[in-house]
Amino acid sequence: MKTPSTLEQLIQALRVLPGVGPKSAQRMAYHLLQHEQAGAARLARALADALQKLHHCARCNTFTEQEVCELCNDPYRDDSQLCVVEMPADLLRMEQTLVFKGRYFVLMGRLSPLDGIGPRDIHFDRLLARASDGKVREVILSTNFTVEGEATAHYLAESLRARGLQVSRIARGLPVGGELEHIDSGTLAQALIERRAL
Amino acid sequence: MKTPSTLEQLIQALRVLPGVGPKSAQRMAYHLLQHEQAGAARLARALADALQKLHHCARCNTFTEQEVCELCNDPYRDDSQLCVVEMPADLLRMEQTLVFKGRYFVLMGRLSPLDGIGPRDIHFDRLLARASDGKVREVILSTNFTVEGEATAHYLAESLRARGLQVSRIARGLPVGGELEHIDSGTLAQALIERRAL
Ligand SMILES: [Zn+2]
Ligand SMILES: [Zn+2]
Numbered sequence: 001m002k003t004p005s006t007l008e009q010l011i012q013a014l015r016v017l018p019g020v021g022p023k024s025a026q027r028m029a030y031h032l033l034q035h036e037q038a039g040a041a042r043l044a045r046a047l048a049d050a051l052q053k054l055h056h057c058a059r060c061n062t063f064t065e066q067e068v069c070e071l072c073n074d075p076y077r078d079d080s081q082l083c084v085v086e087m088p089a090d091l092l093r094m095e096q097t098l099v100f101k102g103r104y105f106v107l108m109g110r111l112s113p114l115d116g117i118g119p120r121d122i123h124f125d126r127l128l129a130r131a132s133d134g135k136v137r138e139v140i141l142s143t144n145f146t147v148e149g150e151a152t153a154h155y156l157a158e159s160l161r162a163r164g165l166q167v168s169r170i171a172r173g174l175p176v177g178g179e180l181e182h183i184d185s186g187t188l189a190q191a192l193i194e195r196r197a198l
Numbered sequence: 199m200k201t202p203s204t205l206e207q208l209i210q211a212l213r214v215l216p217g218v219g220p221k222s223a224q225r226m227a228y229h230l231l232q233h234e235q236a237g238a239a240r241l242a243r244a245l246a247d248a249l250q251k252l253h254h255c256a257r258c259n260t261f262t263e264q265e266v267c268e269l270c271n272d273p274y275r276d277d278s279q280l281c282v283v284e285m286p287a288d289l290l291r292m293e294q295t296l297v298f299k300g301r302y303f304v305l306m307g308r309l310s311p312l313d314g315i316g317p318r319d320i321h322f323d324r325l326l327a328r329a330s331d332g333k334v335r336e337v338i339l340s341t342n343f344t345v346e347g348e349a350t351a352h353y354l355a356e357s358l359r360a361r362g363l364q365v366s367r368i369a370r371g372l373p374v375g376g377e378l379e380h381i382d383s384g385t386l387a388q389a390l391i392e393r394r395a396l
Contacts, residue, residue: 003290004263006244006251013244016237017215018229024217026287031216032245033252033261034306039214040245046204046211047230047242053204054231063231065202089224092201108232 062088062106078102079135111152138166260286260304276300277333309350336364
């Protein structure tokens with residue numbers, strides 16, 4: 001008595017998903033076959049579609065169905081500012097603020113030497129070429145304030161400055177509506193250190 | 199600036215997986231497109247294959263690629279014993295013991311009134327018909343010793359006994375190699391209550 005091979009293959013295939021081990025892959029396979037046949041069919045099609053149609057924007061590196069994405073093609077954006085983010089989701093969050101009118105570059109990751117993720121994996125050469133187009137005046141590093149995001153910003157700042165580019169980093173501090181009493185002391189300390197003259 | 203629709207569709211489609219919310223679906227989609235294109239293609243095929251080829255065994259209800267599964271077709275199994283388990287994985291665990299030589303019925307779930315999972319969802323009518331084939335002498339309830347598994351066993355025992363069938367329940371007690379000092383007291387209490395005469 002063995003698991004039917006198509007079921008075994010599905011369980012194995014599900015393990016490609018991040019954070020999905022053997023137990024959880026089995027549970028997912030049973031769930032899909034038992035309760036979500038239509039959803040599973042949709043997922044199969046969505047995967048095939050995405051693989052076929054999506055690729056990286058030739059300018060900003062985000063996912064797009066075109067050669068160059070909508071935003072990079074928008075003639076009304078400011079070519080002199082280039083905002084560097086880790087992931088496409090960060091680009092969307094930034095856009096939601098309605099404050100930034102420049103262009104973007106999406107690293108599609110962050111430096112993480114312990115995981116073997118180096119400059120090549122965050123497309124450093126492409127960022128360099130993009131930032132050196134003669135129009136970009138300022139590169140705004142908007143990676144996360146995690147250990148890895150900070151290390152990435154540090155590395156990029158050094159390398160970009162060495163090439164004569166002006167580099168800035170988004171600010172750290174209390175959130176809007178934040179109360180000193182409820183903020184972690186690391187953030188509060190940084191908010192103090194990075195205080196602005198009024 | 200919107201998420202490309204094929205990407206949005208993939209993120210939505212991934213949410214069919216149990217325990218996968220919007221954040222986690224987004225992370226999975228990026229991971230697949232960025233680092234696991236071959237794996238994602240394999241997953242799409244495995245899903246389509248499984249949906250097309252797998253269905254429930256007409257006799258025991260487990261997943262199979264045939265009309266009746268290997269085990270139900272095996273002429274050397276004992277028709278007088280029917281072991282009832284919750285899931286196909288439980289059937290496999292049971293087979294690994296090499297102790298049981300009878301037949302199986304897989305509920306594909308367990309009763310859970312709070313989640314709206316009733317007798318119909320665990321294929322009670324089919325179990326009843328299967329157990330009433332004139333050959334089955336004993337139904338061995340091997341659902342889990344969880345609250346839901348116990349409630350399921352209780353319900354099945356009542357209903358099957360009412361139809362004149364002999365019903366048993368797998369034993370509860372210390373695991374092989376288990377030490378009193380390290381066993382939870384609930385299990386120890388049950389091991390005492392369910393002690394066997396020697
Ligand atoms: Zn672009
Ligand atoms: Zn069967």
